[in-house]
Amino acid sequence: MSRYIVKRLLWMLLVLFLVSLITFAIEHAVPGGPFDREGRRLPEEIIANLMKKYHLDDPYWKQYANYLSDVLVPRITTKKPTSMLEESMINIELGGGYYFRWINLGPSYRSRSRTVNDIIRDQLPVSMQLGFLAMLIALAIGLPMGILAALKQNTVWDYLGMSVAIFGVSVPVVAMGPVLIWIFGVALRWLPPTSWGTKPPYLLFFIPHNLLSWQFFKYAIMPAFAVGTGYSAIIARLTRASLLQVVREDYIRTARAKGLVERVVIVRHALRNALIPVVTILGPMFAAVLTGLFVVETVFGIPGLGSYFVTSITNRDYPVIMGTILLYAVFLVIANAMVDITYAWLDPRIRYE
């Protein structure tokens, strides 16, 4: 098992390295820098100066090497961390006027009042709050629905559950967002159609202090539902299919023949095995929630990292794009690795594939 984990982690590092390389290559393969805006061009001298300031006139290999070393190599300096325009993500006071600084993501080319680190620090917690809530909704609706449909196969529960699931997979986030806003935000006026209900400081980087209050809930529920509902349908269908297959296995018949209570047969024997395949789609679910956030944050006007990323692409703000992609890639790759490791742990046959 530990050999498998090590192998999986090395694989993860390789993928992250490739992501950074490809992102860098795509960004710099484009003619014209971040400072030529459409329509009006800045004078040559100003562009040259800006390029020099941000070291964009260096050879490509040097720019890439510098970026990697800024991100990866920790530094110990006497420079005090600041609350604004702070470039390093991790700052720890060592005493004696020395500071440990790590993960420097550089300045933003477009925003002069915030660095990439400032942007991530301000916007990411909101996206995380929304993302976690969406995943929670997906699981909380999907799992019980799938289990109920399988246990009561070919009854009204099964048909009802699976019709709801078909509905869930057929209405994409892009359509669900505006429809929800219109029904609950405009026509019924039950929920506010835009904005976000919590502010820093957060506990543990992203948990809002008013997590259980109506103030947080009324802003978060619609967007989280819009993102989560599609995946809850996929989870429900997979859970149902997997459970239906498992309850036909011989060991379930054995368990029943032993005279075990039906509840024990289902919970201890059937569900434990039926949920193993469900684990595998948690990785793709994470990716789907991430892209769902791009849409939902834009539709609902939520100040998260997803909507900022979409704007920074049109602005060609290289360091913001690179920083965000690297961050999202780290999340996705870690999530995938965790899913794979959990799966290998639950089902040892996988390791010898």
Add this chain to the structure above:
Amino acid sequence: MAVSELARSGAPARRRTAGLWSDAFYRLTRNKAAMVGGMLVILLTLTAIFASQIAPYSYSEQDRSQTDALPAWFLTIFPTMKPYAKISTHFPLGADYVGRDILSRLIYGAQISLSVAFVGPLIALLVGTVYGLVSGFFGGRVDDIMMRFVDIMYAFPTILLIILMMAFFRSTFAESEPGSFTYLMNTIDRRFGGMLFIFIGIGITAWMGTARLARGQVLSLREQDFTMSARAIGASSGRIIFRHFLPNVISPLVITVTLNIPQYIAFEAFLSFIGLGVNPPTPSWGSMISDGAQAIRTYPHQAILPALALSITMFAFNFLGDGLRDALDPRLRGA
């Protein structure tokens, strides 16, 4: 002569395949949901093909006096617009923020979604099947390297890279010199209203699943007697792959890509929504929702109508895909 006679001994097998398909078709016609889905798909396809004949107006024609206008009966469905609504007499579903007919744009929008629905699976089938067949057939080192590559692609956050690529290549290709490769690509892309890059984006993500599935199937077929006899009579690799393996693996592959069609449609809508899909003024349901969402509080119908069209289309393909799977999947027979 004798060799080719022997090699063509797939005749009984072919008859059995025909039986499978007609059997499946019979079961499909018995499935009401699938039939409704199928009808809708046919209807939508016809709408897309004859869009220019059906649509009452052009998708880009602006009538500045009619901006945000809507028919009177809308107010019963969308009562919030009553205080300020501008009533239009000649646009059946109203006009958008620059006075373009929404119905015509919806009809033309079907062209985008439907072409994605047909071209997406085609790319996934072509690239994925060939890749998987070759990888599984040669096995050993070739298989190792080819599948490692699929593993890397799987672990990759492809969606992020597609967003990045679309954003950057669009601007590069737009600025390139006439006569160069990028200029040609850009011209083709313009000709299709921005569809080329969407297809490339779908192509990058869609082939991997099919490739894995095809390879897995081939690995088991390789060991079977008919492969050995084909080899024994001197059939070439290409012949074995395409004449013997392909017919055997195609049905599960078709099921998988059919089930994925709604995902391709949603992906196009997503790209168009974040502004990386079709080029304006080409209407896509995704970009119409994106435009309409800006005015969702004042003119909700501008976002709701394309959202409805998108959902109905995805419903239709989901019903049809599910029905097709139930009809073709032998494990569900008699159940």
